[in-house]
Amino acid sequence: MASEVGVQSDVTMTGGVGARTLHLKLLRKQWQILALQIVATVALIAMYLEVVSTYVVGSIDHTMLFDSIELIIGDQLPLGDWLTGEGREGLGRFFVPLVLGLTIGGGMAFLAFQSPQTQQRIKLGFIITMIVMLVGRLIISWLTGMLFSFDLRLPSDSELQTLQWPLLMIMSLVILFIYLLPVIMGTRGIWGLSRRSIAWAIGFTLIFLGIHAILTFPLIKGQLGSYGAQFATLESQVSNPTIGLFGFKLVTQEQFNLIAIAILIMVFQESSYGVIRYLEYAYRLPESCKRDPEYVRQMDNLLNGHLRHTIGFLGLTAIATMVALGFHSVLLELVSNTTGSQWAGQVSESIELTLTYGLVISALMFLSLMAVMRFFIPWQRVWGLIQSRLPSNETAQDNGKEFAQIDI
Amino acid sequence: MWTRKASFTFTGGISLILIGMMISNHQMMILGFAFVAFIVVNSWISGHGDVEVQRKLSADNLYKGDDLYVELLITNRSNRKTQLLEVYDNIPHEMKLRSGLNQMQLNLRPGESARIRYVLRCPLRGHYSIGPVSLRARNTFNLGVEEMYVDHHSDIVIFPQIKDIEEAFLRSRTPKMYTGATTLRTPGQGSEFYSLREYVPGDPFKNINWKAYARTGELMVNEKCRDAVTDLYILLDSRDVARIGTVLKNPLEMSCVSSASLAAFFIQRRDSVALAIYGDGLSYLPPDTGDKQYFKLLSALAGVTPKGNMPLQAVTNSLSGRFSRGSPVFIISSCEGDGTVPAAVRDLVGRGHEVTVLSPSSIDFERLVSRIPRMSYEVLKLERQNRLTTLAGSGAQVIDWMPDMDLSQALMQVRGY
Numbered sequence: 001m002a003s004e005v006g007v008q009s010d011v012t013m014t015g016g017v018g019a020r021t022l023h024l025k026l027l028r029k030q031w032q033i034l035a036l037q038i039v040a041t042v043a044l045i046a047m048y049l050e051v052v053s054t055y056v057v058g059s060i061d062h063t064m065l066f067d068s069i070e071l072i073i074g075d076q077l078p079l080g081d082w083l084t085g086e087g088r089e090g091l092g093r094f095f096v097p098l099v100l101g102l103t104i105g106g107g108m109a110f111l112a113f114q115s116p117q118t119q120q121r122i123k124l125g126f127i128i129t130m131i132v133m134l135v136g137r138l139i140i141s142w143l144t145g146m147l148f149s150f151d152l153r154l155p156s157d158s159e160l161q162t163l164q165w166p167l168l169m170i171m172s173l174v175i176l177f178i179y180l181l182p183v184i185m186g187t188r189g190i191w192g193l194s195r196r197s198i199a200w201a202i203g204f205t206l207i208f209l210g211i212h213a214i215l216t217f218p219l220i221k222g223q224l225g226s227y228g229a230q231f232a233t234l235e236s237q238v239s240n241p242t243i244g245l246f247g248f249k250l251v252t253q254e255q256f257n258l259i260a261i262a263i264l265i266m267v268f269q270e271s272s273y274g275v276i277r278y279l280e281y282a283y284r285l286p287e288s289c290k291r292d293p294e295y296v297r298q299m300d301n302l303l304n305g306h307l308r309h310t311i312g313f314l315g316l317t318a319i320a321t322m323v324a325l326g327f328h329s330v331l332l333e334l335v336s337n338t339t340g341s342q343w344a345g346q347v348s349e350s351i352e353l354t355l356t357y358g359l360v361i362s363a364l365m366f367l368s369l370m371a372v373m374r375f376f377i378p379w380q381r382v383w384g385l386i387q388s389r390l391p392s393n394e395t396a397q398d399n400g401k402e403f404a405q406i407d408i
Numbered sequence: 409m410w411t412r413k414a415s416f417t418f419t420g421g422i423s424l425i426l427i428g429m430m431i432s433n434h435q436m437m438i439l440g441f442a443f444v445a446f447i448v449v450n451s452w453i454s455g456h457g458d459v460e461v462q463r464k465l466s467a468d469n470l471y472k473g474d475d476l477y478v479e480l481l482i483t484n485r486s487n488r489k490t491q492l493l494e495v496y497d498n499i500p501h502e503m504k505l506r507s508g509l510n511q512m513q514l515n516l517r518p519g520e521s522a523r524i525r526y527v528l529r530c531p532l533r534g535h536y537s538i539g540p541v542s543l544r545a546r547n548t549f550n551l552g553v554e555e556m557y558v559d560h561h562s563d564i565v566i567f568p569q570i571k572d573i574e575e576a577f578l579r580s581r582t583p584k585m586y587t588g589a590t591t592l593r594t595p596g597q598g599s600e601f602y603s604l605r606e607y608v609p610g611d612p613f614k615n616i617n618w619k620a621y622a623r624t625g626e627l628m629v630n631e632k633c634r635d636a637v638t639d640l641y642i643l644l645d646s647r648d649v650a651r652i653g654t655v656l657k658n659p660l661e662m663s664c665v666s667s668a669s670l671a672a673f674f675i676q677r678r679d680s681v682a683l684a685i686y687g688d689g690l691s692y693l694p695p696d697t698g699d700k701q702y703f704k705l706l707s708a709l710a711g712v713t714p715k716g717n718m719p720l721q722a723v724t725n726s727l728s729g730r731f732s733r734g735s736p737v738f739i740i741s742s743c744e745g746d747g748t749v750p751a752a753v754r755d756l757v758g759r760g761h762e763v764t765v766l767s768p769s770s771i772d773f774e775r776l777v778s779r780i781p782r783m784s785y786e787v788l789k790l791e792r793q794n795r796l797t798t799l800a801g802s803g804a805q806v807i808d809w810m811p812d813m814d815l816s817q818a819l820m821q822v823r824g825y
Contacts (some may be wrong), residue, residue: 147738213433258435262442270549281513289509294523301515302492313449320445321438360429363441367448374452384488384518 022290022299032250033275033305037190040271041311044186044201047264051205052181053091053099054257055212059232062179063093066172079168084176101180105187112192134170137162190272193279198272202265209261239325243318248333249328259325263318267310274306320370324363331362414551418447447551455491455545457556459484461585463497463538465562469706472533472569472665475506478562480524480541480814484516491515494544497524502532529654531564533664533710538562566724567706568664571815573673600633639680639732640694641761642667643723644712645741646687651714652742653773659809662768663740664814670738671705683708686723688716695732720750724755736762739804743795750798757803764805766818767796772811 020026027033052061061087066077077084083094083100089362111119120169140161142155178182189197214220215242216231242280243256282290282299289295323330428437459482468476468772469689480497489776508526515521515730539561545554577599590658592817595602607627620628644667650660671681675697682695683705691709693701721742731737737756742763743749756763771788780788793810800806809818 073750089454117509205679206453209435209439213431213436217431218708255434255438258438259442261435262439265439266446274548286505286507286509288507289512292508292525294525295512298512298514298522301511305489306490306548309453313453313549317442317446318448320449321442324441324445325438357429360425360437364425364444367441367444369452371448372447380453380485380488384486 015386020293020296022295024279024283024287027279027282027299030303032300032307033279035307036275036303036310040190040268040275041102041187043181043264043267043271044190045102047205047261047268048186048280049091049185050257050261050264051208052094054254054261055208055232056179057090057093057304059230062167062175063088065175069171073168077172078165079172079176097176097180098183100176101183102187104180105184106191108188109190109192109194110183110389112188124368130170134166135163137166179310186268186272188263190275193276195273198269198276202269205265241329241348243322244326245322246404248326248330250322250329255325256322259318259321262321263314266317267314270314271306271310274310278303278306287347320367324366326356327366409553411546411550411553411596413449413549414450415746417443417551429823435473441703446549450547450549450551453491453547454552455493455547456486456488457493457545457558458486459489459490459493459495459543459558461541461558461560463541463560465468465538465564468563469565469567469703471567472530476503476528476564478510478526478528478529478538480510481521482512482514482516482524482541483521486535487518489515489517490545492546492548492550494546495522495524496542496544497526497538498540498542498669499528499538500536502534503530505529505535525723530564533566533568535662535711536564536566536730538564541564565707565710568661568668568709570672570797571665571669573669573696573816573819595631595633602631602633604628605631637811639682639735640670640674641682641684641695641727641735641737641742643720643727643730643737643739644683644685644709644741645720645743645746646685646712646714647717647746648687648714649717649744649770650687650742652744652770653776653811657776658714658773659742659768659770660712660714662809662811663766666740666809666818667738667767668706671702671709671813674694675702675705684723685709685712686716686718687712687714688718690718690723692730694730702751718744719746719748719752721755723753725750728755728759731756731759731761734760734762736764738764738766739790740766740768742768742801743767743792743799747793750802751798754802757802762805763803764807765796765799766807766809768809769811776811 034290058064063084066079066084066086067194070077083096085096088095104401111122114122137154138159142159145156145159146153182205185197185204186201187198188194189201212231215224216233221233223231241251241255242253278299285295421440424436424440424443426440428434430442462481462483464479464481467474470476471589480495482495493514493516495512495514499505499510506529508524510524510526512522512524514522539559541558541559541560543556545556546552589713591686604617605628607616611629614629615629616627617630643664646663647658650663651658653659653661667683671683674681678697680695680697683693683702685691691708692772693704696704720739739749739753741749749765751764753763769792771780771785771792775785796806796808807816807818807821
């Protein structure tokens with residue numbers, strides 16, 4: 001997708017002020033597209049920070065790994081502490097690496113829009129720099145040593161020691177890259193219009209969550225011994241809910257964080273894929289359609305709809321998930337308030353209800369109710385009726401003309 | 409209907425809930441609940457195809473190779489948004505998009521309209537129908553999809569191309585048929601008086617002979633002589649062998665073009681033209697003149713398809729009784745696979761008709777699609793030449809029409825025989 005954008009680089013805005021077309025060069029600067037990309041980027045950053053703050057920070061974060069390596073090698077790693085976040089507390093350890101990840105991802109996206117020749121040159125330059133950084137000092141010192149002593153020999157220990165710094169540097173960068181993979185790939189996917197990179201970002205996050213879930217399973221965690229103790233486990237259910245709606249306390253802070261992760265993954269996914277989908281559609285349109293105001297107007301409609309739905313429906317999804325998770329307590333509270341019976345209190349104290357089975361059954365019951373409600377509430381029609389009464393900003397159509405002149 | 413994405417999301421959500429329950433992992437459960445909630449919330453909104461569609465065409469009849477301008481107006485008549493609606497106007501696969509696109513993604517508000525404009529190139533003659541309009545409604549996140557169509561069709565007839573024919577090319581050895589208007593003693597449209605007859609309802613008042621009315625006391629009308637040069641009969645071969653060649657270049661296509669061009673030429677001169685198309689069966693359009701006849705001829709030619717194997721003699725035997733005496737007959741046939749052609753031509757010539765055989769060279773058309781060894785080609789060509797010479801010997805004017813030859817050029821060969 002990104003490489004295809006270059007094909008239309010000769011397209012310029014013509015036709016005076018206000019001439020809008022669906023050429024990618026113009027469309028990529030359209031506010032709805034930019035808004036979707038910004039929403040996706042913010043969701044990506046928020047998702048990443050939420051995941052690391054829940055599972056990684058203080059448990060298995062990169063600074064702890066760097067500390068362990070430094071302890072093993074008995075020396076400082078080449079990357080500065082200001083860059084890795086060593087010495088800072090909490091999420092602060094991730095701020096600078098996060099910026100680094102965004103920059104690398106943005107750079108990769110920028111690279112994707114360059115001509116193949118430029119891309120090849122930059123990649124070649126990068127590889128050469130890496131090779132020179134890795135073995136440059138060794139080769140220079142070894143060759144000059146052989147030249148001055150006029151002797152053909154293997155590199156000495158002191159010469160081989162010159163490899164230590166570059167190897168450690170590369171290792172540190174690889175570790176940072178692995179930690180920042182979702183951010184780098186996500187940023188590249190959003191701004192470089194790459195579906196594969198977005199899938200990588202989401203997939204990596206989900207795989208991490210899955211592996212973490214398996215490793216924190218009590219049986220496995222017990223087998224891991226002291227290593228397993230490092231993993232952050234979530235006690236999200238058996239505490240009292242503190243966050244809620246309309247006076248009902250629905251979920252705990254931990255549950256809320258987990259919901260936020262899930263919703264942010266979806267926001268990131270839907271808005272980034274949405275941008276690619278619409279740009280692909282616009283790209284495939286023939287030249288005459290790209291200049292047709294009708295297509296431009298409908299593209300606006302589609303993008304506005306997508307923006308509204310991203311905010312509205314994913315917000316509703318978050319609320320629905322919260323209500324579903326706290327539905328058992330809402331039911332019990334209602335029963336207790338309306339009947340005043342002891343039964344509600346007894347049931348609410350039941351460990352079965354607060355644990356998984358009761359929660360899952362009540363949550364699925366709520367979601368099923370919601371799904372059925374669409375057949376009873378014609379809100380889509382009501383909203384449509386309101387919209388049809390609102391003044392329309394529709395562009396004037398040339399109704400008088402039977403056939404418009406189409407450029408061939 | 410759920411899309412694959414919705415199915416995966418829902419299945420994934422349920423699986424995560426179950427696995428989360430199994431290993432007591434709340435993140436998995438919550439992720440699963442969020443996925444299911446996402447599906448549930450989005451099931452509240454669905455796209456629809458409750459739209460009104462109007463299609464305007466720049467013409468109902470076109471000539472082959474012309475451009476057709478199509479405008480499709482889609483109006484949302486319901487009280488809700490369409491959501492992501494893909495509109496696709498089905499066009500016959502024989503037509504090619506020249507400009508614009510026959511599809512659009514739109515999201516119409518209640519009462520809002522959108523126009524799709526596109527231009528079609530019509531490279532093949534025939535009777536076509538544009539439509540129906542296919543609709544695919546999705547919700548924004550592509551979780552639900554509904555496919556439907558609006559049964560709205562626009563019929564169009566693509567006539568064969570008309571080539572210019574210069575009069576000189578049609579001049580034959582016996583110029584009597586083309587020497588100018590000779591009144592035929594048959595009633596019809598014309599200027600000269602033919603006879604008086606009784607008035608029948610529907611006759612124009614201007615034709616009433618008032619003097620005769622005063623004399624007889626009955627309404628009488630003047631009938632005129634049919635004012636025509638002559639009746640021209642075109643026998644068009646649409647047998648299965650006429651399909652040899654490419655879609656655009658084959659004996660049948662060339663035959664249709666020549667029939668239409670000849671018909672146009674003669675009707676323009678106020679002659680009457682009849683058309684007989686034989687192949688699977690025989691369809692016959694009696695001789696007449698005027699725009700209406702011209703339209704009928706073109707419509708008939710537009711619908712010709714190659715099929716059947718009717719011999720020419722069967723055609724001449726059944727139609728010769730209807731042919732006006734001495735009228736010219738054009739036989740447009742490759743003369744392949746029909747041993748009755750010489751006999752039929754002899755028969756027509758014997759009856760006093762001036763017969764012209766316009767024969768597209770099917771061997772050369774076959775060469776366009778398949779490689780024929782040189783020797784085989786030479787032999788086939790010789791056989792064809794002999795066949796045409798036999799026809800010429802029977803008294804017909806024979807035109808050997810090569811694929812790359814223009815109709816006017818081909819007609820010039822008449823002088824050679």
